[in-house]
Amino acid sequence: MAKALFPAPDHDHARCVDHGMRRAHDVFEQRGERLTKLREAVFRTLAESHEALGAYQIIEKLREKGRRIAPISMYRVLGVLQEAGLVHRIESRNAFAACHGGACGTRPVLFLVCDSCGRVAETEDDSLGDQVRRMAKSANFQTKDTVLEVRGQCAHCAR
């Protein structure tokens, strides 16, 4: 929990991306699915940013690189990446962010979403998950998925 959640402005970003791409390959390998060129390109676009990007923003970025993609294709790819746990949907932004955490998909994650820079950090905590489960259970509610987001300002923007 004590690790730096939002990357410092001067962090080694190439390393972030490398790490993410490697993980993407591993995950697809393990799932017996194909990390196609398009899927890779979409994931890379997200991994290159720590921000949550809208589907149409990603389309635009890829178009700048000479690749024209229809919305439906983008949403399909994003769906696959989400199911693989490589990408998260940030509901309060209608946007998507590459997963930089480890245990995504295995337990609830709390997203910190900076309204200034748009960057997203993930935090995990057993007791938060417990808490949420407990509250749902007390209402006899059967949990399928959780959406836990905090909107505000990250440390770097607060200055």
Added chain:
Amino acid sequence: MAKALFPAPDHDHARCVDHGMRRAHDVFEQRGERLTKLREAVFRTLAESHEALGAYQIIEKLREKGRRIAPISMYRVLGVLQEAGLVHRIESRNAFAACHGGACGTRPVLFLVCDSCGRVAETEDDSLGDQVRRMAKSANFQTKDTVLEVRGQCAHCAR
């Protein structure tokens, strides 16, 4: 916490609505704002349902009652109702639900959203708020707003 969060199918719904409307009047009174006919109609529409309704769904319901409202007007009214703490936005549905809880706006609320019937229940819990604040703080994140939603199936639909 132990109260019935999702209303039973046979609950006294007229009473729900009455209670909500009374509260709406009180809140607007206290805020020195006007609960106009339009605002009242929009809030009533939401209060008459325990479901989260999209802005265009509310427009349609009011149109059936002979009232034609443009999207922009609907969003403006919903904004006012939200600021008054009478209506919540359910981010994971792009929809709105009447507030049936009490302390909304004063502390974080966890919404239970049934994917089958669309109904929404609110649960509050000090320690959940603490937990979230604590996690945000450990990232030096300055919280402005929280989005806490659980998707799944309510007890009545689970049967």
Added chain:
DNA sequence: GGGAAAATATAATAACATTGCATTTCCACT
């Protein structure tokens, strides 16, 4: 290299939300 399944493309449209500006309603004050 042929066939089936998976992935992507095309075109259209649905669903959600906002901008800029005009008009109406309401209320305080005379």
Added chain:
DNA sequence: AGTGGAAATGCAATGTTATTATATTTTCCC
């Protein structure tokens, strides 16, 4: 009661996000 100004609503257009239905291409296995 009449009026001026602020608040609320209306109107038209458009921007943004997401999906449906169908066709084509790619990949992989045999």
